Structure formats: structure tokens, C-alpha cells
Amino acid sequence: MLITFKSKAAADILMYEIHAKRLLDLLGKDVKRGIITAAETGTAIQKLEAEIEAEHRREHEAEEQARRQAQEQGLDEKEVEEEMARHAAKNVKFSARAYPLLEMLRAAHAQGRDVMWGV
Template structure:
């Protein structure tokens, strides 16, 4: 399922709900419907920038988790490993972070699920 973020500050940002949920959980927001007000935008930017910096300090742990999830089947190890494309938290979060930065500058809200 997709979530589309809307703001007068920038073009719409679409993300899979499972990826948006991690970001919205950090911001203590519901993933189904919500708003980040212009007043909340500076704190939201700060939180996301901090989490991105933290995720860059420990990129291997995120890769290892994805590798385990992708390569271990229900009945043990799967020896037929396929090449994985790594998409980091920073890469996934950047479009929304950019929207929040623009919303902060212009004094606009960011909404989703409406």
C-alpha cells in the first residue's frame, strides 16, 4: 500500500506504507492519516536528520538484517543467493525530509491519508 504526502511546499511524495511507517513512528504520527504542522516541521526535520546520521554510522547492521530476511527461507538456509540492491534509510527518507524542509521554510503543513 502507498502513502502520499501532500504539501503546498513541494511536489507530492509517495512511499510504501512499510517504509513510511518507520519515519512516522519516529515522528510519533499515525501511518494511516495525519498532519505535520508548520510548527512541528522544524522538530520533524531535526529528528529525521538525527536518525539518518545514526543509520549512516551503522549501515552494516541494516544490511545484515535485510540479508537474513531475504536469504533465509522458512525451512532453513537458502543457498541460492541473489544479488541485493540496498536502499538505505537515508535514501528512503530523503524525499519526505526535503518536503519537510521546504514546508518549514514556507510555513506549510504536510498531510497524508486525506
């Protein structure tokens, strides 16, 4: 199922419900229908940016651990890089999924507008 985020500050955003749910859970909102008021946009932006930063830290730590394990297994640097590239190609990052909504929230915050979905 698709969720359509709407705001008078930006173009509509379509997102699969499964991906929208993670973002909205982080913001404490229901995935079926809701609103992020103009007053809430600043806090919502901060929460999404903090989660993106946390994701980057977790990815960096996982990469470092994978490098150490690969070196212990005797793989050379090229093989390690190839394996990491294969893994990265399979996964869409949280930041990539969050970016359109984050940009909408920034525009809504700047213009004092709400963001709604399920209406």
C-alpha cells in the same frame, strides 16, 4: 498500499506504507492519516537528520567489523570490497527512503506550510 504526502510547499510524494511507517513512527505519527504542522516541521527535520546520522554511524561500525572478520578469515582487500558491494546493492538505505520527505519538510518549514497524508 501507498501513502501520499501532500504539502502546498512541494510536489506530492508517494511512498509504500511499509517504508512510510518507519519514518512516521520516528516522528510519533500514525501511518494511516496525519499532519505535521508547520510548527512541527523543524522538530521533524531534526529527528530524521539525527536518525540518518545514527544510521551512517551504525553502517560504518558494521563495515569495520566485517573488514576485521574478513581479514581474520584470510580474505584479501578486493574480496572484502566485493562482498561489501554485494551487500550494499541489496539494501536501500534509510536516508534514501527519507530524503523525499525530508526535502518536503524543509520546503514546508521554509514556507510555513503543513505536511499531510491520508486525506
